[in-house]
Amino acid sequence: MQIVKFKGLISLISVFPGIIYITNSYFLQNDSIIDLVIALTISIIIAFIAKECAYRISGAQELRDLTVLEKGKNLLKVEDLKVFYPLVGGIFRRQIGVIKAVNGISFEIKTGETLGLVGESGCGKTTAALAILGLVEKNDGDILFHNKTLPISYSRFIRQKIQIVYQDPDASLNPRLRVFDIIAEPLIDLLGIIKKDELRKRVLQLMREVALKREHMDRYPHEFSGGQKQRIVIARALATNPELIILDEPTSALDVSVQAQILNLLKKLQKNYGYGYLFITHNLAAVNHIADRIAVMYLGQIVEIGDTDQVFLKPSHPYTQALLASRSEVDMKNRDIKFIIQGEVPNLIDPPTGCAFHPRCSSDVRTKECEFDLPHKIKIEKGHYIWCINPPKQ
Template sequence: MVGARRIAYTTIPIHELREHHVLEKDKPLLKVTNLKVYYPLLKGMLKRKVGEVKAVDGVTFEIKTGETLGLVGESGCGKTTIANTILGLIEKDDGEILYHGESVPKELTSYLRQKIQMVFQDPDASLNPRLKVTGIIAEPLKNLLGITNKTEIRRHVLRLLKEVSLKREHMDRYPHEFSGGQKQRIIIARALACNPELIVLDEPTSALDVSVQAQILNLLIDLQEQYAYG
């Protein structure tokens, strides 16, 4: 492609990605500058563009390791759109997204998919009902870290479940056997599987009871204090 710029990221041995490492706090992680995402308004049978909706219009922020940043606004103001744009699920119209000082490409590289994880709002929509917990958490271990040995997978899954205060007995159960709070813990465990540096949370407690919300928030705070996630 003429004029294309090569994006370079540090190569990390696969075995180092398989274990959790504590990040150094207060290091620049993600920088978003003047981000704009517009959706076209179409009219008529020919779908002629008659205008546009400015879902995100000139948003700028920065996140460091060990830091929490909350985007506040009413429903439909563009919070989820920003998250999806960072993850490469939606293409931006303008602006810049930098990760460790390097421009984030339209399609995330394998390295970025390991290091940037997301916890979605609805736990039921995020879990495959046909898979047991081990299979759900094993997906990123297999697809991103290349772990195929069943014994090693179960060892990693058990470690991740313990990180989110679940037990060995939960490994071979299906999603419908868990409460809403437990399902969200499973999703968090899956997000932790690739040893991420940045975890994007899209209202992860809004579908839960108030008492359970506090438990999940405390869990996220504890994990951040331990590993310095952004």
């Protein structure tokens, strides 16, 4: 990170000799305009070479290359994160309340690890991801990246290091750009690579990482299948040498046969480079396949967290039990997947008192207190916790 802070300084120092040379020729010597143009051209070349040398000597160049992260290091820590949206109403469009989209969630992701965030539509998974990306403002809580609190306004470096892959590759890809231009865009904008041959070399390397071929480079998105388009999106996300990748339903728009290929590709990339993944999904089979740990969300809160095996083999919160026992079906209207669990999802504008799940909870351990008291953290075993009022029956 230190190198990035000094990138501006490196550039400034490296162009300094060129500026001195031009100033000197202009003010102190009585050169002709041709001499001045020659001097200007030479000084630009010197400045460019000096800048490249400074980048290489300082190690800033390494930021442009795909690096292998040491696994098991602290990458992302979310502490008591709250994101509330104002509820506006009335003739004067005044704020009449708040929608608690994310209400005090905490989790960690280490390098080389995948945390699956699961829950029904509208439970706050995507809002949490947007807050981590700095795209929505948090009301409270902390988001730490490499043990440092992320600033309110993200630097270019953070934007490089945290990337997102969305559900629908068609919406993520500009249909008028060739694959080369799509993948080269972040290399130019965020890493400052401008030389055409270097760009082609790097784009080709990224395409190989996601199993695309050289001949695909000059084609347009409409010439590819859904799975190939998602590979292009992943290659573009890798271009900035990220450390944390948020995968927001990356396979749900794809055929079942292609889903497994994309999940395997993501696993291979993580194994090779040590990326941390936040995998947001409705797809329980996918999360079981890819995640090391799972956090289950309900109405803006995490209700259960644990290792994937702990959550799948010993689901302990009544909501997780209902989720795993439920059928899911595709809602054709908004292309979303719905879990068929008894009762309606409560309205976030007027959530239930006490435990938010109490109107739908059919657990044997449910008591009258569930309607008034707030759930607390209960340890099931090491690394496995639920938020409930009553411990589960053994």
